[in-house]
Amino acid sequence: MALASALRLMGVLGGMGPAATIDFLAKVLRVTPASIDQEHVPMIVHDVPQIFDRVAPIFAGTDEPLAAMQQGVLRLEGAGVEAIAIACVTAHHWYDRLAATVNVPILHIADASVVKLQTERAPRRLGLLATRGTCKSGFFSQRLADQGYDLIVPDEDIQLHLDQSIAAIKRADLVLAAEAAEAAGAAFAKTGIERFLIACTELPIAFAPTRYNALAVDSTLALAEACVAFSRSSSRS
C-alpha cells in the first residue's frame, strides 16, 4: 500500500451552516475517483458555526462575521493546508480580505461555478438562487458577468421563498425547505427562466428532492470539483 500521498491537504472553512458543510464533503467524496481510503482527498474542516450571520452585515455595510472567518482560515493555514475552500457562498462577500489574511490560495466558488457552466455548456442566462446577501453584494453576478453569464436576480416574492428554505435547512426541517424551494422554482419559472444557478450551499439540499434540481447547476458541486482538482494537482514547488 503506497502511503506517500500525491494529494495536497485541503482546508474547508465550513459551519455556515453545518448541513451545508456535510453536503460539500459528500460531494467531494462523490467526485473523487477512489477505491480505498488512501486515495481520498485529505482535508482539515473548520466546522465552527459560531460565526455572526452573513446577510444582515452585507445590508448594513458592516463586517461582524469577518474576524471569526479570519480566525478560521488562519487555523487552517496553521494546520498545514495548501489551499482553502469556503463552503458558504455569502461568506465570499469578504473573499478579498480572507484571501489577504493567509498565504495559501482560497478557491472562489464563483470561479468554480464558471468552470462547471462552461463544461456543461449551460445557457448564458440563468436564474440566481442565492441568499438575499449574495444578491445584494453582487460579487457572484459580477464574476459571472465577466465571463459572459447573465444571472437574473430573484424578485421579492421568490426571495422570500428562498429565505424560508435556507432557514428551514438550518433547523433541519427538510420538508418545509423542499416545499419553499419548489415554490421559488415555480415562481421563477413563471417569469420565463428555464435554468438556474444554485449559488448558496444550503439550497442544493433543499432543491435536491424538487423537479427544479435537474434544471440547476450546483455551485457546491462545482466547488467540490475544484477542491478535488486542486488536491490532485502537482505541488507549486
Next chain:
Amino acid sequence: MALASALRLMGVLGGMGPAATIDFLAKVLRVTPASIDQEHVPMIVHDVPQIFDRVAPIFAGTDEPLAAMQQGVLRLEGAGVEAIAIACVTAHHWYDRLAATVNVPILHIADASVVKLQTERAPRRLGLLATRGTCKSGFFSQRLADQGYDLIVPDEDIQLHLDQSIAAIKRADLVLAAEAAEAAGAAFAKTGIERFLIACTELPIAFAPTRYNALAVDSTLALAEACVAFSRSSSRS
C-alpha cells in the same frame, strides 16, 4: 444574536474512511437540538485518509497507522479543541497511546456505546458487527464485558460478508455494501442472534437500507451523542 458560545470546540479524528466521517458528522447534526447555525457543535475535523490500514497491523502486532493518527490528534489539539472523538472503531486499538499523546480527553466509542445500550435497555447478548481487526484486538468486547454485555464475535462466514461490505463502502459501492450487510445479518440471525451492535463506523451506512438496521445499536450514533453531550457540558475550568 448571542455569539458568546457555551459550546466547547470538539476535534474529530476522521478519514478512516471519509464516508464514515461524513456519517458521523451527519449524526452529530441529527442529535443536536439547534434551530440556527450558531447552536450547532463547533468542530475541527481531521479528515485525512492517508493513514495505513488498521486491520493488518493488529494481526501482525505492529503499529504502522499510529504515527499518522498521533499527528492527527496533535494537530487537533494545536487547533484548540477541548476533546477528541475518533470516527473509526478499529483505530481505538491504539486508544491508550493516542490518549497519552495529547492533554485533552479522547472520548472512547465503546464507552459511548455502553451509555447507549443502557439508555435503550438493550439485551445483554448482542452480535458484534465489526472489522476483523476490532474482533481480533478484543478491546471493544472487553470494555463491554466489563459492563455486563456479552458480544458474540462473527464466525468466518459472517466476517467475510462484513469485510466485503466495509470495502464496498470505501469505494462508494452502496448496493454491494448493503447486499453484503444483509447476508451478514441473515447468517448471524440463523445462529440465534436477535440484536446487534454495529462497532464499525462504515457498517451503519451499509446496514441502513437493510432489515437488520432496526435490530442494531449504532456505535457511530452513540459517539455522536457523546460528542454533543461533551460540547454542551460546562467547561472544566
